[in-house]
Amino acid sequence: MTNGTSPDLLNEWDRNHQIHPWAAMDAWQESDYHPIESAEGIYLWDADGKRYIDGPGGMWCVNIGYGRKDMAAAIAEQVIRLPYTSPWTTTTDPSTILAKKIADLAPGDLNNVFFTTGGSTAVDTALRTMHFMNNALGRPDKKIVIAREKGYHGSTYLASTVTGKERDKSRFDVEKRLVRFLPDVNPYKRPDGMSVEDWCDAKVADLEDMIAEVGPDKIGAFIAEPILCSGGVIIPPEGYHKRTLEICRKHDILYISDEVVTAFGRLGHWFASEDVFGIVPDIITCAKGLTSGYLPLGACIISDSVMERMTGPDENVLFSNGYTYSAHPVCCVAALKNIEIMEEERILEHTRAITPHFQSRLHALEKFPIVGDLRGMGLLGCIEGRPDTPGTSLAAERKLGALLDEACDKRGLLVRPLINMAVFSPPLIITEAQVDEMFVLLEDALEEVTAQMA
Ligand code: PLP
Numbered sequence: 001m002t003n004g005t006s007p008d009l010l011n012e013w014d015r016n017h018q019i020h021p022w023a024a025m026d027a028w029q030e031s032d033y034h035p036i037e038s039a040e041g042i043y044l045w046d047a048d049g050k051r052y053i054d055g056p057g058g059m060w061c062v063n064i065g066y067g068r069k070d071m072a073a074a075i076a077e078q079v080i081r082l083p084y085t086s087p088w089t090t091t092t093d094p095s096t097i098l099a100k101k102i103a104d105l106a107p108g109d110l111n112n113v114f115f116t117t118g119g120s121t122a123v124d125t126a127l128r129t130m131h132f133m134n135n136a137l138g139r140p141d142k143k144i145v146i147a148r149e150k151g152y153h154g155s156t157y158l159a160s161t162v163t164g165k166e167r168d169k170s171r172f173d174v175e176k177r178l179v180r181f182l183p184d185v186n187p188y189k190r191p192d193g194m195s196v197e198d199w200c201d202a203k204v205a206d207l208e209d210m211i212a213e214v215g216p217d218k219i220g221a222f223i224a225e226p227i228l229c230s231g232g233v234i235i236p237p238e239g240y241h242k243r244t245l246e247i248c249r250k251h252d253i254l255y256i257s258d259e260v261v262t263a264f265g266r267l268g269h270w271f272a273s274e275d276v277f278g279i280v281p282d283i284i285t286c287a288k289g290l291t292s293g294y295l296p297l298g299a300c301i302i303s304d305s306v307m308e309r310m311t312g313p314d315e316n317v318l319f320s321n322g323y324t325y326s327a328h329p330v331c332c333v334a335a336l337k338n339i340e341i342m343e344e345e346r347i348l349e350h351t352r353a354i355t356p357h358f359q360s361r362l363h364a365l366e367k368f369p370i371v372g373d374l375r376g377m378g379l380l381g382c383i384e385g386r387p388d389t390p391g392t393s394l395a396a397e398r399k400l401g402a403l404l405d406e407a408c409d410k411r412g413l414l415v416r417p418l419i420n421m422a423v424f425s426p427p428l429i430i431t432e433a434q435v436d437e438m439f440v441l442l443e444d445a446l447e448e449v450t451a452q453m454a
Contacts, residue, residue, distance in 0.1 A: 039066030042427045053438050056416040057425045060261045061288035064341050065427040074337040078330045087326040094332035105270040108280035109304040115327040119260035119287035120154025122298035126256045126283045127158050128321050130220045133310045146222045148182045150231030182206045186234040188373045200237035216251035226272045229261040232421045233382035241277035257281035264289030265428050267378030268352035292338045297331035351428045361439040368446045381424040394420035407445035
């Protein structure tokens with residue numbers, strides 16, 4: 001594939017011509033991106049033949065693991081049979097069967113599936129659906145979105161507008177008038193001596209207060225990841241999801257559950273909203289695990305009750321939201337194959353079975369003094385550094401994330417560093433022995449970083 005191009009030349013072309021996502025602009029042509037050549041199961045191999053465990057599972061997405069030849073065959077067959085057709089004027093059997101399958105797997109009356117190109121466009125579609133519905137209902141002012149600090153919802157204009165991670169907004173413009181942010185819901189950040197129950201009350205009150213301040217007739221949607229993954233695997237306190245949904249229902253505010261990471265197995269269920277947190281939202285967005293990253297695809301799943309309210313008095317109005325690659329038949333085949341593999345190999349059951357071992361190895365890291373908090377659920381985990389001053393966050397200058405990244409990389413483990421944290425979401429097919437292999441490397445790396453930070 002590289003046509004004999006030398007690694008040095010590839011590196012030069014990469015530096016000079018490829019703008020990578022989330023690039024550090026001050027040094028974008030000096031950054032060294034790791035050239036990965038092949039992969040199998042939970043492992044990646046670089047150009048020098050060095051093997052790595054993929055701790056973050058790509059970007060929280062490679063759920064069935066790498067190197068599935070049956071997936072490759074299904075994709076190839078569809079490429080030969082029908083690589084593309086217009087989603088506007090035609091339909092295909094893969095997209096139709098997938099829509100029906102997702103409707104069957106999704107909770108409650110979430111029966112209507114709009115296919116997108118990934119997570120950001122699924123979030124955009126969810127928010128535009130809210131706009132469309134409220135315009136159809138003659139409520140043009142009910143459009144403000146309540147989102148949360150540290151939430152991540154994507155990189156398009158609208159999705160980045162509702163993203164609550166400051167770092168992701170540097171020098172970009174967003175539509176500030178469209179959004180309000182609730183403060184951090186992380187129980188780890190609660191004041192000393194406060195119980196988790198009281199923290200939950202306080203977080204629910206934050207939402208109520210904001211609705212009262214802005215006015216329920218101005219608020220169209222609340223958007224929330226069940227677990228704030230990119231923000232550092234933040235798990236809201238127990239009861240929070242149900243109570244916030246009740247408040248939204250009371251004020252006719254759409255609840256959008258952003259399951260781009262959590263859907264398709266990460267917590268051992270197809271969708272986390274209902275099975276893990278007991279809620280049936282109005283809209284669910286998903287992507288990533290839908291195809292296990294083999295091809296790009298997202299979906300915005302809309303409830304029957306929202307759909308019913310989208311048809312206003314104007315009979316001929318278009319739902320003019322779409323992408324050339326909406327419902328792409330090859331991507332839909334990848335999703336169908338992915339779901340088939342998960343069903344046949346009982347990957348959800350496996351995830352639930354392996355979770356206690358993964359979580360107990362994660363929590364055993366508390367023996368390291370540099371560790372402040374360990375949190376996780378399913379096959380999601382986060383290590384947060386212990387702050388030098390209690391009640392604060394470990395200062396960015398201490399570079400825990402970068403140091404851990406380097407120490408793990410040396411040992412053949414990829415992690416996803418986040419300033420003073422590192423997060424994990426390995427492929428769901430990871431075995432118990434491989435979990436051990438991963439944590440042996442991590443513990444060794446933590447020893448080194450502990451000495452460096454002393
Ligand atoms: N929503 C959540 C919760 C995400 O974690 C992400 C990506 O990490 C997105 C949306 C955006 O998805 P994509 O990068 O596929 O556009």
